[in-house]
Amino acid sequence: MSGPIDEIKKERERFVAFAFAAAEIFFELNDKGKxxxxxGAAERIGSTSESLIGEQLIDQIDEEDRDVFRALQQHLAHKGRIGPIPLRFKSSSGRSIALRLFALQMPGEDSHTFLALRAAPLGGAGGVDIATDPETGLMQxxxxxEMAxxxxxxxxAGNNLYMTAIEVEGxxxxxxxxxxxxxxxxxxxVAAHLKTLSVDGEIAGQIDEKHFAFLHRAKSDGSQLGSSLKKVDENVxxxxxxxxxxSDLTEGSEDQILRTLSYVLNQFCKDPKSVSFENLSVAYEDMVTEAQRRVVQIRHMIESxxxxxxxxxxxxxxxNEVHHNEVLSRFDDRMGDSSTLDVIxxxxxxxxxxxxxxxxxxxxxxxxxxxxxxxxxxxxxxxISGRTLDSGRFTDNLIKELTAGNDVSRHILLELTETAAIENLERVEAILNDLKANGYRICLDDFGVGAAGYQYLRAFNVDFVKIDxxxxxxxxxxxxxxxxxxxIVRLCNDLGVKTIGEHVENRFQADFLRxxxxxxxxxxxxxxxxxSPRTE
Incomplete structure (x- = not known):
């Protein structure tokens, strides 16, 4: 039989537990989940409006989300506090109610769990529509x-944030x-455990058939996930x-961070057979470290x-006279054994x-x-990469640089590379037309690889085409x-566009092209x- 002091203690614990969230609904569960x-507005939950005291909370959760709640119960003992986690609950109307759940497990022998629920749009990042797998709820x-x-x-700054990539065999x-x-x-x-440990209970995705990734706050979440997945099913x-x-990639644009993460994950998933499974973690860490090292080196090289x-x-x-010289970049020993093409x-x-x-x-x-x-x-x-011409952040800087070079513009030919990265054709067309008006000449590089090249030839008023x-x-x-x-040659002739053949290694090829x-x-x-450029 509990006395007044015990009751006061319980009330204090409830206050502490529920004060961490502006909750609309409060629940306290015993160690059996009852x-x-x-x-609060607890009557919103459940198939009837009657009190839920004595009921199992999991019975009030939509069946599709029960795996997530079970994962939450398992990880709560390790973390002490989890949330927000998006969950759907039953209601007397027969329709599910979408709520975000915050869970806190107070230290002590009774191991009671305190839950605070509040209404919030589900779907990630303040209700923004996101593409997820309909069965697992994992992001594509x-x-x-993009979300990560x-x-x-x-x-x-100063807030812990980590990304874990995990390979699951079986x-x-x-x-x-x-x-x-x-x-x-x-x-x-598997998805339930990923989401439970992830930021906002949502920033977790499936990279391919057996690779997954999630963003999280505690560094130990990665090892916790690995341990829990080994025991997730008794038959498998x-x-x-x-x-x-x-997450120390915060320097640079959002687009650069995205592409760096994509690069690392692509390398991680590219060829699993090239790395033994037991060494996969070390290999991934090496990839991350190497990617970050190379970014720093290239930035320094650019700035200096x-x-x-x-x-x-x-x-x-x-x-047989030299028309122009193509500029090719060369890097010093700090780039290691990487070829120029690899660095670019x-x-x-x-x-x-x-x-x-x-x-x-x-x-x-x-x-x-x-x-x-x-x-x-x-x-x-x-x-010039198509990315540069289609990048709002860098296009203005490029135009300033080229405008400052108008005094020698008639001696500059701009070769447009990586055209597949161009999304806004009209914008890039306008930029190229302005450059041509200032005396620059434009060349479309690697023409003939894929049907898209013809689209760019039609869209851009180019002077030259370099045939792949x-x-x-x-x-x-x-x-x-x-x-x-x-x-290709006949088409370019009809359009008044000059053609360049590359990879010419012998007289036979030169005569054939002629x-x-x-x-x-x-x-x-x-x-x-x-x-030293050849001038004659």
Whole structure:
């Protein structure tokens, strides 16, 4: 029999428990999950308006969300406090009520759990519609990356925030042994644990068939998840490997953070067979560390201008004279064993290619000015990523750089690369037209790879088309027929666009291109990249 002091203590505990949330409904559960106290608008929950004291709370939860509540009960003992977690509850109207649940387990022998519920839009990030799997409720890959990026970017300094990637082995085995239905049920249980430990109970996603990721506040959540999944089903032994990284990628744009995370997860999931399962966590951590290291190195290289320019001649097939030199980037030993192409692709993947494009333009324009003053005028071709021209954050800076170079614009040819990244064709068209009006000439790079190239040729008023090198490489194949190459040349001729063939390595290829009507050629036959441009 409890006395007044015990009752006061309980009231104090309830006050402490419920004070952490502006709750509309309060519940206290005993160690068996039964409701021993209710408060607020508790009558909103349950199939009748009668008191729920003595009832199991889980019976009042929508069946689709019960796995999440069971996972919450399991993890609450480890965490002490969890929430908000979105859950749907039964109501007397027969329709589910969407609420967010905050759970607190007070220390002590009785292990009572205190729940505070409040109405809030479900669906992530303040009610924004998000793409989730209808069965598991996990975010789809791209949605997860966008939500994780936004949350990491907005995370106040000093607040802990981590992202864990986890590989789960055994789900496919469950399908083989017990059938698709059993596998889907198992996947729902895995999803329940992911969501319970994630930020807002929602920022968790499935990356591919056996890879998952979630954003969370406590560093130990990764190991807690790994342990819990091993015991999630008595008939299936799941095997997990995970790795956790801190959200220290907050420097840079939201788009750069998104692309860096995407790059890391792509590498993590790319080729599971290349890394033993037991070493997967270490491998993932290495990928994260390496990605962050490379971002820092490339940023430093951009800011210091320590990269070098090499030049490869582009020659007229009718006169054999050098028309211009393409600028090719070269990096010092700090980039390690990575090739120039690897560094550029990495910069594109993680969203810093725009900054590099601007730095390269600045260096190339200064070089043209210098050569002009020395009495050796030359024309340079500079690669510009489609991302840069379609990036609101960097386009203005690029335009300023090019506008400042108007005095040598007629000696600059801008090669548009990575055109697949362009989304706003009309905007980029307007930018290119302005640049042409200022004297710059435009070249469409890697033409003929995919049907989209024709769309860009139609949209942009270009001066040159550089035909993808694969068309020249194919000339060495037995039975080669130049049907597609000839169609490109004829189309460009009809449009008044000059053509450039690349990868030209011998006289046969050069003569063949000339016979087809190609205007210019580039490749080792005419010269390898060199730190001094060829001018004749």
């Amino acid at each position: 409701i021993v106290f209710e408060g 890959r791209e949605t997860f990356m 990026t936004r949350t990491m970017k907005e995370n106040p 789900i496919e085995d469950a399908k083989k042994k017990f059938g698709p239905k059993y596998m889907r049920h198992l996947l729902k249980q 032994q799941l095997k997990t490997a995970y790795s956790t990284m801190a 201008g320590s990269f070098k320019m090499a030049f490869q001649p582009v020659v007229s097939l009718s006169t 692709r990495f910069a594109e993947d993680v969203g810093i290619i725009e900054e590099f494009d601007i730095a390269l333009c600045h260096k190339a324009i200064d070089y043209v000015r210098k050569m002009k003053k020395l009495g050796t005028p030359l024309t340079l071709g500079i690669n 090198g694969s068309y020249v490489d194919d000339m060495n194949s037995p039975g080669y027929r130049p049907t597609f190459l000839l169609s 016979s087809l009507g190609v205007d210019f050629a580039q490749g080792y036959h005419y010269g390898k990249p060199d730190y």
